[in-house]
Amino acid sequence: MPGLDPVARLPEHLLANARLLRRLATLVEEHSEELAQIESHNVGKPISGARGEVGMVAQVLHYYAGAVDKHFGETIPVGGGVDMTFREPLGIVGLITPWNFPINIASWKIGPALACGNTVVIKPAELTPLSTMRLGELALEAGIPEGVLNVVVGKGLVVGQRLIEHQHVAKIGFTGSTEVGQLVMQGASKTIKRVTLELGGKSANVIFADADLEKAAAAAPYAVFDNAGQDCCARSRILVERSAYDRFAELLIEATRNLKVGDPEDDATEMGPLISAQHRATVASFVESEPIFRGDAPDGKGFWYPATIVEARPDDRVAREEVFGPVVALIPFEDEADAIRIANDSEYGLSGSIWTLDGARAFRVARAIESGVLSINSNSSVRPSTPFGGFKRSGFGRELGMHALEGYSEIKNVFYSTD
Numbered sequence: 189m190p191g192l193d194p195v196a197r198l199p200e201h202l203l204a205n206a207r208l209l210r211r212l213a214t215l216v217e218e219h220s221e222e223l224a225q226i227e228s229h230n231v232g233k234p235i236s237g238a239r240g241e242v243g244m245v246a247q248v249l250h251y252y253a254g255a256v257d258k259h260f261g262e263t264i265p266v267g268g269g270v271d272m273t274f275r276e277p278l279g280i281v282g283l284i285t286p287w288n289f290p291i292n293i294a295s296w297k298i299g300p301a302l303a304c305g306n307t308v309v310i311k312p313a314e315l316t317p318l319s320t321m322r323l324g325e326l327a328l329e330a331g332i333p334e335g336v337l338n339v340v341v342g343k344g345l346v347v348g349q350r351l352i353e354h355q356h357v358a359k360i361g362f363t364g365s366t367e368v369g370q371l372v373m374q375g376a377s378k379t380i381k382r383v384t385l386e387l388g389g390k391s392a393n394v395i396f397a398d399a400d401l402e403k404a405a406a407a408a409p410y411a412v413f414d415n416a417g418q419d420c421c422a423r424s425r426i427l428v429e430r431s432a433y434d435r436f437a438e439l440l441i442e443a444t445r446n447l448k449v450g451d452p453e454d455d456a457t458e459m460g461p462l463i464s465a466q467h468r469a470t471v472a473s474f475v476e477s478e479p480i481f482r483g484d485a486p487d488g489k490g491f492w493y494p495a496t497i498v499e500a501r502p503d504d505r506v507a508r509e510e511v512f513g514p515v516v517a518l519i520p521f522e523d524e525a526d527a528i529r530i531a532n533d534s535e536y537g538l539s540g541s542i543w544t545l546d547g548a549r550a551f552r553v554a555r556a557i558e559s560g561v562l563s564i565n566s567n568s569s570v571r572p573s574t575p576f577g578g579f580k581r582s583g584f585g586r587e588l589g590m591h592a593l594e595g596y597s598e599i600k601n602v603f604y605s606t607d
């Protein structure tokens with residue numbers, strides 16, 4: 189067996205990059221309980237959810253450690269020579285992240301940005317900087333050279349704005365509100381920065397009468413009340429075929445009643461408080477009629493808001509705007525065409541679910557709904573290896589999976605004449 193020819197080896201710089209990302213992923217695993225505790229305190233989210241999120245951070249970083257040498261160019265048939273493409277790093281990328289899943293969303297951007305050979309300046313939300321700051325320390329511990337992954341805290345209007353305007357920042361990767369997303373686009377236009385935007389959502393959970401109603405109802409509360417509804421993928425509109433509406437509503441109320449709301453430090457807690465008093469007031473403003481169900485919530489310290497189910501028409505405010513809190517709108521529909529029409533009657537298009545035992549219908553509806561991420565008989569939205577992102581005003585560009593690498597690299601075309 190001959191030894192490995194030096195020219196057949198993997199390039200050293202790619203190996204080094206992959207090793208550093210892998211070490212960071214391993215350090216996240218080793219510090220997972222510490223990071224989960226920080227995140228739970230940071231956001232006020234249940235510790236069980238924070239543990240799951242930190243677990244995903246490690247998986248995402250492992251995934252991109254493995255992606256470093258698998259993102260490459262192609263050759264294209266042309267006359268008179270050989271044409272080839274290369275994937276070049278962008279340079280310095282600015283990342284602006286929100287308060288709802290701080291370390292998780294940070295990893296979705298840092299992983300592909302570093303895998304492509306960029307340097308990063310990340311600005312976490314002012315309300316929740318702690319977990320990202322700790323990730324920055326672990327990056328140094330992993331051996332990532334100083335200056336490659338920079339965490340800069342401060343207000344969006346100051347630090348975020350500076351990143352958007354700075355002439356040496358090549359790209360902004362942003363997750364947050366549609367309004368700030370618009371500002372990012374406007375600001376980026378001055379220096380023709382690349383931009384990816386992950387914005388809001390008003391996702392539909394579509395339940396057909398032939399679905400496994402018990403299963404769909406048992407899963408529905410977690411798809412909207414998880415993270416106290418502060419989730420861009422929240423299925424905050426549940427569309428139910430009229431013939432199954434009353435039965436589903438009963439099952440949904442029963443399942444929501446079982447939701448464990450309380451102290452985020454308790455392992456059994458499934459829903460904690462909201463992020464701020466101001467945000468709670470915004471959430472409350474969406475409940476304009478008497479709900480068909482309002483859950484319990486502690487009255488002590490914390491910005492508590494109970495899980496709330498309201499019946500709505502498609503043009504009600506609660507059915508059109510992103511609540512970003514534990515309020516779900518239940519809406520009946522008549523048939524498949526009506527379900528698709530209501531689901532698409534939104535300026536957003538991020539996520540959604542379809543529950544039916546008719547496989548052909550499941551695919552017809554999945555293809556017809558204008559949304560970037562759909563699940564059939566499931567409410568999952570994010571996995572390290574599959575693309576995540578929105579249609580319409582939910583943004584553009586994709587995170588996660590190999591698709592995210594497109595947003596952190598530039599294609600260079602080189603022609604070599606053989607004449």
Ligand code: NDP
Nearest residue numbers: 285286312313314343344348349364365368387388420512
């Ligand atoms: P924002 O869009 O205001 O904040 C997201 C990030 O952008 C934060 O880091 C913030 O910094 C920064 N930012 C704010 N203003 C600017 C600016 N002018 N220039 C550059 N960066 C800026 O979201 P909020 O946190 O205020 O939440 C408001 C609403 O947005 C929510 O109720 C929800 O509807 C939606 N949202 C959607 C999210 C999603 O996952 N798609 C996530 C979070 C919010 P800082 O906080 O430090 O000011």
